[in-house]
Amino acid sequence: MNVHSVSTMPTLSSARRVAQSRNGSSSDKREIISKAAVTVFAQRGFFNAQVADVARAAGVASGTVYLYFRSKDEILTSIFERTMKEGISEGRQALEGVTDPVERLRSLARLHLQRLGRDRDLAVVFQIELRQSTKFMEQLSSSQLRAYLGQLRDAVSDGQASGAFTTRINSTLVAKALFGALDEMATNWILSKRRYDLASEADAVVDLFIHGLAT
Amino acid sequence: MNVHSVSTMPTLSSARRVAQSRNGSSSDKREIISKAAVTVFAQRGFFNAQVADVARAAGVASGTVYLYFRSKDEILTSIFERTMKEGISEGRQALEGVTDPVERLRSLARLHLQRLGRDRDLAVVFQIELRQSTKFMEQLSSSQLRAYLGQLRDAVSDGQASGAFTTRINSTLVAKALFGALDEMATNWILSKRRYDLASEADAVVDLFIHGLAT
Amino acid sequence: MNVHSVSTMPTLSSARRVAQSRNGSSSDKREIISKAAVTVFAQRGFFNAQVADVARAAGVASGTVYLYFRSKDEILTSIFERTMKEGISEGRQALEGVTDPVERLRSLARLHLQRLGRDRDLAVVFQIELRQSTKFMEQLSSSQLRAYLGQLRDAVSDGQASGAFTTRINSTLVAKALFGALDEMATNWILSKRRYDLASEADAVVDLFIHGLAT
Amino acid sequence: MNVHSVSTMPTLSSARRVAQSRNGSSSDKREIISKAAVTVFAQRGFFNAQVADVARAAGVASGTVYLYFRSKDEILTSIFERTMKEGISEGRQALEGVTDPVERLRSLARLHLQRLGRDRDLAVVFQIELRQSTKFMEQLSSSQLRAYLGQLRDAVSDGQASGAFTTRINSTLVAKALFGALDEMATNWILSKRRYDLASEADAVVDLFIHGLAT
DNA sequence: TATGAATGAGCCTTCATTCAT
DNA sequence: AATGAATGAAGGCTCATTCAT
Numbered sequence: 001m002n003v004h005s006v007s008t009m010p011t012l013s014s015a016r017r018v019a020q021s022r023n024g025s026s027s028d029k030r031e032i033i034s035k036a037a038v039t040v041f042a043q044r045g046f047f048n049a050q051v052a053d054v055a056r057a058a059g060v061a062s063g064t065v066y067l068y069f070r071s072k073d074e075i076l077t078s079i080f081e082r083t084m085k086e087g088i089s090e091g092r093q094a095l096e097g098v099t100d101p102v103e104r105l106r107s108l109a110r111l112h113l114q115r116l117g118r119d120r121d122l123a124v125v126f127q128i129e130l131r132q133s134t135k136f137m138e139q140l141s142s143s144q145l146r147a148y149l150g151q152l153r154d155a156v157s158d159g160q161a162s163g164a165f166t167t168r169i170n171s172t173l174v175a176k177a178l179f180g181a182l183d184e185m186a187t188n189w190i191l192s193k194r195r196y197d198l199a200s201e202a203d204a205v206v207d208l209f210i211h212g213l214a215t
Numbered sequence: 216m217n218v219h220s221v222s223t224m225p226t227l228s229s230a231r232r233v234a235q236s237r238n239g240s241s242s243d244k245r246e247i248i249s250k251a252a253v254t255v256f257a258q259r260g261f262f263n264a265q266v267a268d269v270a271r272a273a274g275v276a277s278g279t280v281y282l283y284f285r286s287k288d289e290i291l292t293s294i295f296e297r298t299m300k301e302g303i304s305e306g307r308q309a310l311e312g313v314t315d316p317v318e319r320l321r322s323l324a325r326l327h328l329q330r331l332g333r334d335r336d337l338a339v340v341f342q343i344e345l346r347q348s349t350k351f352m353e354q355l356s357s358s359q360l361r362a363y364l365g366q367l368r369d370a371v372s373d374g375q376a377s378g379a380f381t382t383r384i385n386s387t388l389v390a391k392a393l394f395g396a397l398d399e400m401a402t403n404w405i406l407s408k409r410r411y412d413l414a415s416e417a418d419a420v421v422d423l424f425i426h427g428l429a430t
Numbered sequence: 431m432n433v434h435s436v437s438t439m440p441t442l443s444s445a446r447r448v449a450q451s452r453n454g455s456s457s458d459k460r461e462i463i464s465k466a467a468v469t470v471f472a473q474r475g476f477f478n479a480q481v482a483d484v485a486r487a488a489g490v491a492s493g494t495v496y497l498y499f500r501s502k503d504e505i506l507t508s509i510f511e512r513t514m515k516e517g518i519s520e521g522r523q524a525l526e527g528v529t530d531p532v533e534r535l536r537s538l539a540r541l542h543l544q545r546l547g548r549d550r551d552l553a554v555v556f557q558i559e560l561r562q563s564t565k566f567m568e569q570l571s572s573s574q575l576r577a578y579l580g581q582l583r584d585a586v587s588d589g590q591a592s593g594a595f596t597t598r599i600n601s602t603l604v605a606k607a608l609f610g611a612l613d614e615m616a617t618n619w620i621l622s623k624r625r626y627d628l629a630s631e632a633d634a635v636v637d638l639f640i641h642g643l644a645t
Numbered sequence: 646m647n648v649h650s651v652s653t654m655p656t657l658s659s660a661r662r663v664a665q666s667r668n669g670s671s672s673d674k675r676e677i678i679s680k681a682a683v684t685v686f687a688q689r690g691f692f693n694a695q696v697a698d699v700a701r702a703a704g705v706a707s708g709t710v711y712l713y714f715r716s717k718d719e720i721l722t723s724i725f726e727r728t729m730k731e732g733i734s735e736g737r738q739a740l741e742g743v744t745d746p747v748e749r750l751r752s753l754a755r756l757h758l759q760r761l762g763r764d765r766d767l768a769v770v771f772q773i774e775l776r777q778s779t780k781f782m783e784q785l786s787s788s789q790l791r792a793y794l795g796q797l798r799d800a801v802s803d804g805q806a807s808g809a810f811t812t813r814i815n816s817t818l819v820a821k822a823l824f825g826a827l828d829e830m831a832t833n834w835i836l837s838k839r840r841y842d843l844a845s846e847a848d849a850v851v852d853l854f855i856h857g858l859a860t
Numbered sequence: 861t862a863t864g865a866a867t868g869a870g871c872c873t874t875c876a877t878t879c880a881t
Numbered sequence: 882a883a884t885g886a887a888t889g890a891a892g893g894c895t896c897a898t899t900c901a902t
Contacts (some may be wrong), residue, residue, distance in 0.1 A: 047347065131347075177400070183395050185391060207383070
């Protein structure tokens with residue numbers, strides 16, 4: 001359950017992709033609306049935010065939003081999906097060439113917190129607003145989140161396979177625990193009044209997961 | 216950001232029945248409504264649930280809900296506060312007489328997951344529904360949650376003071392990480408289709424936090 | 431449309447009158463509630479005032495109000511009727527022994543403004559709160575108000591009969607105009623921030639009606 | 646406390662139709678709703694009337710009402726303000742070129758009763774529905790009503806300055822008395838079952854105020 | 861494509877009234 | 882007679898979504 005940043009724009013259809021290639025405006029607008037939504041949802045909260053607010057922030061009419069999104073819910077969902085997809089591929093890239101299991105975990109953890117620490121609004125949307133109602137959560141958990149957790153789990157089981165990590169603890173459980181720990185760091189950071197650097201906590205968390213508390 | 220408690224199902228403990236015979240059933244009804252709300256919120260989600268649904272589930276008229284709660288929001292908040300309070304005092308009791316730092320952490324972790332594992336509806340409300348909008352979260356995080364995290368942090372720093380735990384890692388960070396890990400276990404448990412025993416994961420998580428992954 | 435003060439208590443039934451003669455409490459309570467209602471309606475407005483407010487101000491339980499009044503409306507209506515009845519009989523008394531037509535008008539005008547000037551809360555209820563919806567008004571105008579206007583009209587037509595007043599103008603019209611003029615004095619007094627003596631305006635009004643503006 | 650205006654039934658005067666073609670029908674709809682409200686409020690009473698009733702009468706959806714009015718209250722207030730404004734300017738026009746003090750008073754009185762006599766629904770709203778609760782009244786009395794009374798007062802004091810009217814009686818008091826008299830004529834007309842011509846009473850009232858009852 | 865006026869279903873909350881005690 | 886907890890109908894208002902232009 002977490003995030004990154006908006007970049008590649010998932011176009012709607014090939015017809016649209018053409019229009020897009022002509023003036024670049026078509027799915028630009030989807031992107032513009034999406035970004036506006038991140039800001040608005042972060043500030044007002046998803047339920048309190050009105051579609052008209054998002055439209056205004058995006059500089060378009062309310063009706064226009066519905067040319068790019070099926071519903072208000074879909075705006076939220078799309079933010080999640082697009083950003084998760086990026087996060088996963090970003091993670092994959094970061095792991096290329098890194099063989100040391102500890103370093104691999106550290107990379108993923110840093111990326112996780114860097115993403116959120118970089119864009120506070122996006123962090124708010126992911127840590128708070130996306131956790132609406134079971135229905136929402138179930139949709140999320142079933143798709144990208146599973147893949148994201150899988151990346152963490154693989155990093156752990158690779159380490160276990162190489163003998164660097166203990167096999168005493170189930171790798172899926174470790175992945176969930178690590179994810180949860182990072183997630184909580186992010187949430188605390190958002191809710192905290194202090195403005196500290198979130199990403200810098202990644203190392204301590206990984207240290208904790210690698211060496212444990214025991215002396 | 217999370218959850219807990221409702222330990223002894225407090226439906227008419229004998230102590231309460233006495234109080235009840237004294238002042239009528241007034242505080243009972245608040246309890247009845249509150250419990251009905253847990254069920255309803257868990258099933259439909261807080262925003263989709265109507266106050267009338269809660270009332271129906273509690274076997275009272277809609278208006279009656281407002282004799283015991285100021286607003287729909289207050290129902291949710293009160294569930295949180297009551298349960299957190301119980302969770303904290305339950306934690307305090309559990310730690311009495313336990314001196315080994317590892318055991319202390321293990322106790323808290325077990326309690327945390329046991330509480331949620333015992334009442335799935337309550338778990339859903341705590342893991343999902345309570346995490347609405349920043350406003351809600353901020354209210355929650357400032358009060359009880361701080362105390363709850365404090366309990367974890369103290370258990371860690373006690374261990375550090377006794378030399379059992381490393382002082383390399385900040386105790387507050389450990390508390391947040393542990394809390395987050397447990398929290399994620401609970402959320403995964405709720406969203407999972409499999410019906411496994413949540414509490415039994417506590418030991419593995421604590422093991423991970425004590426010994427780490429390193430071999 | 432106007433008023434005076436609460437005095438004789440219209441008991442509900444002979445059975446009740448007995449109870450009343452025993453301890454004096456039965457219709458005392460109707461009176462107490464009625465007086466409380468005047469205060470509460472004046473302060474909060476009839477529609478905003480709750481029956482519970484009236485009950486609290488009267489020092490009884492909400493349910494008790496319904497032992498003495500059929501409905502919230504009836505409380506308002508009863509204030510009107512009881513007070514009008516008194517006003518009329520007060521007027522009748524005041525006219526006894528007064529033969530000069532001008533003096534008769536002056537007496538009625540003074541009484542009218544004195545009544546309202548004496549009890550500001552009652553004035554508010556009569557000048558403002560009683561003028562709810564056509565339904566209410568129609569009820570009022572058909573009963574006591576007609577009698578009250580009749581009193582004014584008779585005073586005028588007596589003067590016409592004696593040759594003191596011109597017959598050029600219809601006496602009913604004069605009665606309405608005088609009533610309206612006094613009514614407006616009262617309303618202005620209520621809404622004014624200044625605290626002047628209302629009754630002292632009676633003479634000027636009557637002077638105006640007797641001699642006119644013409645020089 | 647009272648009423649007026651809406652002189653030329655402003656449903657799409659040609660002047661307006663031009664404005665309309667300029668800016669669309671937006672201000673038209675406000676007008677349509679406002680008129681529908683006058684009818685509905687007159688029939689059912691302001692408190693009993695539902696916004697949905699007004700919407701239906703105006704041929705729009707309930708929500709549309711809120712595109713043109715902030716609240717149900719504002720519909721009522723706006724009726725008052727619009728009509729008063731018209732009444733005042735109508736009065737100013739009518740006085741142009743009329744120098745005789747008596748005629749000036751007569752003009753204002755006639756206009757007052759003509760306005761109400763022309764549109765019974767509007768009269769009901771002004772004489773009955775607008776007189777809700779002190780709060781409402783205070784809002785009204787402070788603004789337009791003061792201006793309206795001022796117009797009457799000036800007509801009186803002009804007459805006093807010219808020597809046509811006695812200075813024995815305060816001009817403000819005369820204005821209030823005249824206003825109250827006319828107001829009561831209107832209220833009685835509304836509540837009366839007989840259907841007589843309201844405006845024709847203006848002359849008698851002014852005659853009464855000019856010459857008085859004395860023979 | 862874009863607009864934004866219009867829609868109307870939906871819901872929290874109030875409060876007059878009832879009734880078991 | 883008195884209580885006051887319980888009732889439940891009722892309604893103002895919001896806002897996601899549509900659609901004529």
